[in-house]
Amino acid sequence: MVQPTIEETRLSTEQAIQTYRADARITDVDALVVENFSVYYETDSGTVKACDDVTFTLKQGERFALVGESGSGKTTLAMGLMRLTRPPGHIAKGSVTLNGRDVTKLSENEMRKTRLSELALVPQGAMNSLNPVMRIERQIVDGFLDHRSEDDKALSKDELKEFVRDLLIRVGLRPGVARLYPHELSGGMKQRVAMAIGISLRPNLIIADEPTSALDVVVQRQIMQTLGRLQEGLDASIMLVGHDMGLVAQFADTIGVMYAGKLVEVGPVEEVFSDPKHPYTKLLIRSLPSLQEKREFLGIPGLPPRLINLPNSCAFADRCPSRFDKCDQSVPQTLNLGGRRETACHLYEGEGQS
Amino acid sequence: MGVLGHFIVKRFLFFLFVVWLASTIIFIIPRLSGQDPVKEKLLLEAQRGGAMQTGLDAMAKSYQKRFGLDQPMWVQYTNFLKDLAKLNLGVSIAFFPRTVNDIVFESLMWTLGLMGTVTLLAFVLGTLAGAILGWPRKPGWLQYVFMPLLTLSAIPQYLLAMILIFVVAFKLGWLPLFGGYSPATLPNMSFEFAIDVLRHAILPAFAIIFSAIGFWAIGMRGMMINTQGEDYMIQADAKGLKGSRIFMRYAVRNALLPQVTGLALVLGTIVTGQVLVERVFSYPGIGDILFQAIRLSDFFVIRGIVIVIILGIAGATFLLDVLYPLLDPRIRVRNS
Numbered sequence: 001m002v003q004p005t006i007e008e009t010r011l012s013t014e015q016a017i018q019t020y021r022a023d024a025r026i027t028d029v030d031a032l033v034v035e036n037f038s039v040y041y042e043t044d045s046g047t048v049k050a051c052d053d054v055t056f057t058l059k060q061g062e063r064f065a066l067v068g069e070s071g072s073g074k075t076t077l078a079m080g081l082m083r084l085t086r087p088p089g090h091i092a093k094g095s096v097t098l099n100g101r102d103v104t105k106l107s108e109n110e111m112r113k114t115r116l117s118e119l120a121l122v123p124q125g126a127m128n129s130l131n132p133v134m135r136i137e138r139q140i141v142d143g144f145l146d147h148r149s150e151d152d153k154a155l156s157k158d159e160l161k162e163f164v165r166d167l168l169i170r171v172g173l174r175p176g177v178a179r180l181y182p183h184e185l186s187g188g189m190k191q192r193v194a195m196a197i198g199i200s201l202r203p204n205l206i207i208a209d210e211p212t213s214a215l216d217v218v219v220q221r222q223i224m225q226t227l228g229r230l231q232e233g234l235d236a237s238i239m240l241v242g243h244d245m246g247l248v249a250q251f252a253d254t255i256g257v258m259y260a261g262k263l264v265e266v267g268p269v270e271e272v273f274s275d276p277k278h279p280y281t282k283l284l285i286r287s288l289p290s291l292q293e294k295r296e297f298l299g300i301p302g303l304p305p306r307l308i309n310l311p312n313s314c315a316f317a318d319r320c321p322s323r324f325d326k327c328d329q330s331v332p333q334t335l336n337l338g339g340r341r342e343t344a345c346h347l348y349e350g351e352g353q354s
Numbered sequence: 355m356g357v358l359g360h361f362i363v364k365r366f367l368f369f370l371f372v373v374w375l376a377s378t379i380i381f382i383i384p385r386l387s388g389q390d391p392v393k394e395k396l397l398l399e400a401q402r403g404g405a406m407q408t409g410l411d412a413m414a415k416s417y418q419k420r421f422g423l424d425q426p427m428w429v430q431y432t433n434f435l436k437d438l439a440k441l442n443l444g445v446s447i448a449f450f451p452r453t454v455n456d457i458v459f460e461s462l463m464w465t466l467g468l469m470g471t472v473t474l475l476a477f478v479l480g481t482l483a484g485a486i487l488g489w490p491r492k493p494g495w496l497q498y499v500f501m502p503l504l505t506l507s508a509i510p511q512y513l514l515a516m517i518l519i520f521v522v523a524f525k526l527g528w529l530p531l532f533g534g535y536s537p538a539t540l541p542n543m544s545f546e547f548a549i550d551v552l553r554h555a556i557l558p559a560f561a562i563i564f565s566a567i568g569f570w571a572i573g574m575r576g577m578m579i580n581t582q583g584e585d586y587m588i589q590a591d592a593k594g595l596k597g598s599r600i601f602m603r604y605a606v607r608n609a610l611l612p613q614v615t616g617l618a619l620v621l622g623t624i625v626t627g628q629v630l631v632e633r634v635f636s637y638p639g640i641g642d643i644l645f646q647a648i649r650l651s652d653f654f655v656i657r658g659i660v661i662v663i664i665l666g667i668a669g670a671t672f673l674l675d676v677l678y679p680l681l682d683p684r685i686r687v688r689n690s
Contacts, residue, residue, distance in 0.1 A: 129588070
């Protein structure tokens, strides 16, 4: 049997864990501390707790991946961290400490200045995230122009051109792309432009919201490599939002699993993949296809619950193979299982501390 | 000649084709009606004059010869096309011996002066109002100012015209009741005359502008709301851009595209004038002339006005085709 080479295809999950990046430069500085962060949507039929009591920490230089199925609250969390939640959604409680400042307490204008300069978004589906009637160079430059303080000296046209040129080269595009319009670019090129915009002000935290959806696997791999290279160049942290476990396994240092608006498991990638704790994570990893062994595809039976008026029980209980009495009686609290491993499951209440 | 030149020539040929096709239809339709405009005009004159009933047929014949109506159909048609190519619209029957060109040109000036200004003004004001109404970060009180204003657009123009005449011109006597200028004066280039014309234009302008503002505002507001849902708007916020830049460069710039299409089409039709409004105010515009021409079965004037309308609409469409790529790069001509 001919094995596909790494360049031709994505790594299988097992291979990815083996190629875990050993040279990660994770520091001990907290880049982002999220505590009890909740985003609720007020609807006519009740409050939708799309993101509920989420707590995690991201170190400077760390790659954190947030996974979960559609509707689990990943994007809600990402947008909430940037304070881009739109009505009827609102940040209900919690704090988000970025470089020592709680961004939930900033004024609207301070928050605006924080975006892109400290906290940048590389959006999902770069297809439509560029303004169709503006040249690429304008779209790269305008973020820079709106973050200049008044005493900064104005840059000349040539300096701005150089600024754009440098960014395009860094994301692997030819400088001529600057003069083009978005519709003249391919999907992968647009995603690269989105990355160029994201890193233009050297942020410490990049939130990449499914940056490779709608791209084929070869381009996906190239894009993720570029993103990783850029992050290392900036010594920034990355929060990668996605649902592609293989991609996450290759890219991230730490993984957070979301289910029904809650973070149910957090831990270093290789530990979570080799020894998942939460039953949902276990089923999720078991459902991944394997290149090494031939077996039936497995799914997780059932559907995630509606997020309106959740009962006082574990949201995963109905689909959980390890369900016992306690699951129906209370919402599991997040337990620390030693090191950076955390899970919110009643099964481990004896071992961990909350 | 590049791709662009090729494109323009192609669009221009299409423009000529549309004008030819429409003119041919205009040529055929009156001739299917079976009416004899010359005879009718003479009968009307005869009734007015009372006596002269004899020799009508002979007179009709001689006039028909004069207008070329005694020729075979295909000769009439080729003559018509020849004249059209020279933009010669013939001679009026009702206002003989004035030429149609003369009549149409004079009334067109009044209509374009009023309608052109009013249409552009309504477009700018309405689009601006719509843009602000569709902007989620607008001050809340604006909603309560603009929305009632827009309900005015639901009143038909002629009704608003009559209300304005009754209240402002008749009861209050602030502005003249009718006409394009005071009956006692002769059109000239003096300052007094200009003021006089302006005073006469205010009420018709208001009657038209009120309804048009609502039209543009509601369209723009809808487009602005659509734009809010676009990914590039979320990205603009994520880039930490200033609100004013997002409003102008991202939201309005994109929402404006369909509005401009609408404007071009409306500009094409302004040459038709506003028949009802011009009628109510006896404004000497093209709409008023068209009304009179229809009443008097003045085929040549009707035909002349319709041809001007065709030229206006086809011309505006041609201009839109040529200019639109400047606004929307996605429509830009490609080598294919």
